[in-house]
Amino acid sequence: MNTLKTLLVDDEPSAIEGLAIRLSAFAQIDIIGQARQVDAALALINEFSPDLIFLDIEMPGKSGFELVKQLQPEACPAIVFVTAFHQYAVQAFEVRALDYLLKPVKTERLAEAIARVSHSLYRPASKQQILAAVDVLQRGEQQSPADPEQSYSIQQDKLVIQDGHQPVQLIPYTDILWIDAAGDYMCVHTQKDTFVMRARMKSLIKETLPASFLRIHKSTIVNLKHITRLEPLSNSEYHAILSNHKVLKVSRTFSRELKSILT
Template identity: 30%
Template sequence: MRVLIVDDEPLARARLAALLGECGGCEVVGSVGDGEAALEALAAARPDLLLLDINMPGLDGTALAARLAGRARPQVVFCTAYENHAIAAFELGAVDYLLKPVRLERLREALQRARQRLAAAAQAPAGHLYARVRGEQVRIALTEVICLLAEEKYVRVRHAGGELLLDESLRQLEEAYPEQLVRLHRNCLVPAERLVGLKALADGRVLARLAGTDFSPEVSRRNLPAVRRLLRMG
């Protein structure tokens, strides 16, 4: 299970990382100090679980959890020194609520609960995108999407049946489906399951090879390391 630690105290992050080292089946894929940094890390680190503090500067833990509520990944376990946020935390769908200093036994319990939720979510149907065509709502399964391209105020969806426009931004879609969508460059997302390889051109550009289409969008230098990691992971 891939874990991202989010806490504004470096010592607290270090202690959680050490505890996770004593829990089997866990990999710390990042350690950041605030909610905004966590949002930026989601697409690259692709965590299954956040160990999340509440009182942090800027975007705090409850605000971040509210933005992630309803997603299969990442699940959230709050790790805080305060008892009075527990009800709000569980209303946001948190897996567990651990009080600092976090005890190893309680952390193991929380990790097991997170694994159970992730396993249940894996059996759920794939996500869908929603567009409007002549005033009617149209649903497109993510499994049918070829790519998502930002164009001025809209996002153009290339899918198995043609093209549609969405009102959401690429950032909103990326945050809503962090496990299913991969950013290739600032104007393009593709479903992870369509990404099958890369093609290097003589001029130094790198194109993505996508299953089921001849369309090969360019991968930016900034996003290339994350795309390569994803391909290595299969």
């Protein structure tokens, strides 16, 4: 039986304790950590690379949605939301083969969620699917996605994200640490926030990002000004450590160019 390295994220200690007790009945679940807020959860994710996260949505400071936005697409674990939402969560998650648990969590429903995750080990939900579900929840209704080619623009020294359903966001290039892709979605990461826009990486690159940005993976662009060091891995790959201690993988395809620029 394959074991699932599992992380529990919820700001309510009683909720984590109750879920942990119920999960102890499932031999395939190996709880490797617990977190009560997003930043602590991200630290555990970077350290242990969990296979599965039981994730609360409503938490003080940053929500469960913010945690999802921080995950790298190529290493996105299975996500089971633990939520009080129900009106649109059912449609969003069922359509996209994700799962959710309504509080208080029932053991029978928990068993169904674990079975679903176990059966999808070789076809895990992608970050694109999770973001699409989050998009439906945050909009509050099922809508056709806007044209990804027109959801952003680049003007002078700022990236302008335009979404007809959200306020226009103007993000200075100097504030952007890295950008990662999840299908038709792009996550733009700054020190404090993550902005999601419907766009494709190739379209963003065609718009000619400043010279300080370099592609380091098929799904990742980094701002070179925020790289503090490179750590060599096997097969000519590297880890790029950013100014906020975020660790990004540099694939062999792009490692030579990055090393030549930084050294």
